Amino acid sequence: MQAVKITEHGGTDVIEYGEYPDPDVGPDEVLVDVKAGALNHLDVWVRRGLPTLSLEMPHVPGSDAAGVVAEVGRDVTRFEPGDRVAVTPGVSCGDCEFCRHGDPTLCVNFHLIGEHVPGLHAEYTAVNEENLIPVPDDVDWLTAASTVLVFQTAWRMLIDRAGVEAGEKILVLGASGGVGHAAVQIADFAGAEVYATGSTDDKLEYARAHGADHVVNYEHRDFSEWVREKTGKRGVDVVVDYIGAGTWQDSIKSLAKNGRLVTCGGTAGGNPRTDIPRIFWNQLQIIGSTMGTPGQVDDVMELVWDGTFEPSIRAVLPMSEMARAHEIIEDREGFGKVVVRPDSEYTGRLSP
Numbered sequence: 001m002q003a004v005k006i007t008e009h010g011g012t013d014v015i016e017y018g019e020y021p022d023p024d025v026g027p028d029e030v031l032v033d034v035k036a037g038a039l040n041h042l043d044v045w046v047r048r049g050l051p052t053l054s055l056e057m058p059h060v061p062g063s064d065a066a067g068v069v070a071e072v073g074r075d076v077t078r079f080e081p082g083d084r085v086a087v088t089p090g091v092s093c094g095d096c097e098f099c100r101h102g103d104p105t106l107c108v109n110f111h112l113i114g115e116h117v118p119g120l121h122a123e124y125t126a127v128n129e130e131n132l133i134p135v136p137d138d139v140d141w142l143t144a145a146s147t148v149l150v151f152q153t154a155w156r157m158l159i160d161r162a163g164v165e166a167g168e169k170i171l172v173l174g175a176s177g178g179v180g181h182a183a184v185q186i187a188d189f190a191g192a193e194v195y196a197t198g199s200t201d202d203k204l205e206y207a208r209a210h211g212a213d214h215v216v217n218y219e220h221r222d223f224s225e226w227v228r229e230k231t232g233k234r235g236v237d238v239v240v241d242y243i244g245a246g247t248w249q250d251s252i253k254s255l256a257k258n259g260r261l262v263t264c265g266g267t268a269g270g271n272p273r274t275d276i277p278r279i280f281w282n283q284l285q286i287i288g289s290t291m292g293t294p295g296q297v298d299d300v301m302e303l304v305w306d307g308t309f310e311p312s313i314r315a316v317l318p319m320s321e322m323a324r325a326h327e328i329i330e331d332r333e334g335f336g337k338v339v340v341r342p343d344s345e346y347t348g349r350l351s352p
Contacts, residue, residue, distance in 0.1 A: 312336025
């Protein structure tokens with residue numbers, strides 16, 4: 001089969017698309033004929049290399065994909081050939097104290113398909129049946145492939161971890177990114193007053209169209225000052241910050257007393273300076289969040305499937321142009337998700 005391969009850590013020149021061994025299908029695994037996949041900023045970090053990451057090369061990347069079941073292992077009970085499925089990439093042991101108490105995202109061995117183990121950007125992939133969710137017949141492959149990771153991440157951050165309530169003020173940084181554009185929609189759905197940042201007029205208009213009440217171009221205005229001005233010096237109840245070092249101090253400044261900062265990553269750096277006096281004096285909460293539980297995935301994806309939430313697709317490319325897909329993510333071109341399709345499936349943006 002054909003697959004995307006990272007041959008070593010480095011720039012986009014380490015990405016190849018070519019022959020790769022067909023996957024073996026284990027007894028509890030499902031062979032998926034991949035119709036589309038999608039990129040996350042995580043794919044860029046995996047390609048560049050992380051200090052804690054040791055991968056066997058070549059490595060197939062990708063944590064988002066959807067397709068048709070081609071074959072099932074002998075112990076599989078939930079799916080059969082011909083079913084339409086999408087992958088949820090979080091993998092847990094199923095046996096530690098956290099798994100037994102219903103939150104596998106806290107598993108001591110929690111890891112992600114595409115980051116710690118081979119990923120999904122290939123013509124075929126073998127995935128444990130526990131990592132698959134059904135896709136309704138009326139949902140197109142671009143939506144199915146581009147929503148599972150970011151919408152479950154944003155849903156857990158806002159609904160479960162931060163406990164957003166109707167009437168609260170929520171600031172979403174990077175509102176045009178994958179998690180950001182999901183967070184704007186979920187905050188609006190929860191009844192919050194949504195503040196959003198972006199770097200271009202187009203990105204800000206997109207945020208407004210999907211639920212943001214107030215927007216600011218952070219290239220032209222200090223967003224923490226803008227928030228204090230818009231809220232009468234009060235600040236917001238929750239900040240969604242997955243950017244990290246470049247925004248952390250201003251995120252903390254943007255919070256009202258007893259506010260919550262919730263984060264799922266640090267795309268601009270993972271070790272920011274922080275303001276400890278402001279944190280304890282204003283009794284702020286710093287909340288980490290990762291992926292979602294199976295129940296949370298089901299809850300949010302039902303709202304994706306019925307059209308309540310919708311992804312923005314900024315580009316659709318064949319997998320052989322994966323280097324270009326990475327450049328779009330790195331250069332922050334456009335808004336929403338970058339979708340890739342196996343070259344054998346690629347017929348353009350509007351393919352079913």
